[in-house]
Amino acid sequence: MDEKLIKKEVLHQGKGNTDYADGTKISFHIKTETCDEEPKIIDDSRQWKEPAELLLGKKFKLEALEACIRTMASGEVAAFTIDKVLLAPYPLVSKTLRDAYSKNKINKEKKPHHCCGMGFKEGLGYPDLDELVKTPKDLKFTIEIMKVARAGSYEKEFWAMSEEERINSIPALKEEGNSLYKVGDHEGASKKYSEALGRLEQLMLREKPGDEEWLKFNDMKMPLLLNYSQCQILQGEFYSAIEHCSTVLEKQPDNVKALYRRGRAYVEVFSPTEARRDLEKAAKLDASIAHSCRSLLSRLAKMEAEKNSQDKTAYSKLFTSS
Known part of the structure; x- marks a missing residue:
């Protein structure tokens, strides 16, 4: 984790070690907000159907977020302030998480979108994420590790x-x-x-x-x-x-x-x-x-x-x- 571009603050200590092997499955809650004087919440997984999941070492699109999670023990709560230079993929990652976990999914037929390289021709279907693409910002991620399943201890997803x-x-x-x-x-x-x-x-x-x-x-x-x-x-x-x-x-x-x-x-x-x-x-x-x-x-x-x-x-x- 690049400590010059990522600042970590532990809010609640967790238990256990953090020597996670690739293939470890992490279940976590995440709240993302801007670093403005009056922070604006972008994502809050507690409003979703269930916590998000990440399989370590499987080329997650937002490497900075995976690096943060790798520093956390089970049950730990920590806040990470991440420089915008590391967050170019975040709008697309956020869209993917919302589509997978959100209780209130948008009507995709009414909001068509597709990606072209790292540009987004017709937008992501979420105005706040489209704005973040146009105007990148430093963001604060508050993460709570809910469950750690070591590699080999769970049935793998097909993908x-x-x-x-x-x-x-x-x-x-x-x-x-x-x-x-x-x-x-x-x-x-x-x-x-x-x-x-x-x-x-x-x-x-x-x-x-x-x-x-x-x-x-x-x-x-x-x-x-x-x-x-x-x-x-x-x-x-x-x-x-x-x-x-x-x-x-x-x-x-x-x-x-x-x-x-x-x-x-x-x-x-x-x-x-x-x-x-x-x-x-x-x-x-x-x-x-x-x-x-x-x-x-x-x-x-x-x-x-x-x-x-x-x-x-x-x-x-x-x-x-x-």
Whole structure:
């Protein structure tokens, strides 16, 4: 920490050492204000949904702030006055923190913005930050360290993982989902499968469609989509199940599980033609599920008969004289 450009005042002593290794996760509250005679508060994390978090050594955009936090022990409260020459990135960092943690997010559609190098063509969407870009100032940061999680003691966020860790996290999430499903926690299982699918989508965005890695990731998606669709059916989310099974069937038209589950969902939303098509095909492809398919088709026939009867009754009432 450059003591000529950063002045520290300890307001409350913390406990423990500060020899933080890279990868340590720090949870902290921060209040930023100008150094004017009448200070103006720019940010106050106590007005946000939760404290901010910083992963040390991961190229945080505001190096001066990370340097300050590295000097603080758990539970410590300190005020840092930082020279404006070190604060050029602060408006963008503040915007990022507000977007992530603020309870009252701005409507981004009404306030478009984008960055170009270190300049901001259309502003950041926050007038006070736009003013700070135009007129840099020394700022005072009051920081309280809420929690310190040493490297290796917590589950890494996906963005902080190495490529190998990201790929390995997906089957791990699938197994967690399977375990939750076995004990009847279909909602919890659904969340695990959904998270794994989201991670796969992020990995696939980095690959060219059709290339070897992209195809490998796409193959990994299929069982996750099937597991997720089963959970959706059990939670009554039938249209979601239909959508995800359809994604599988686009790649694997004869996938029996996808046909059966989509057919079952079609029964539940009363789409007789589609249900009959999927269930009859599934029964032909796999004799072991033929009985289950026939049971659903029998139920579908009863639903159709009831619907026809109701329609006939309603139609006849139209011509019944009062």
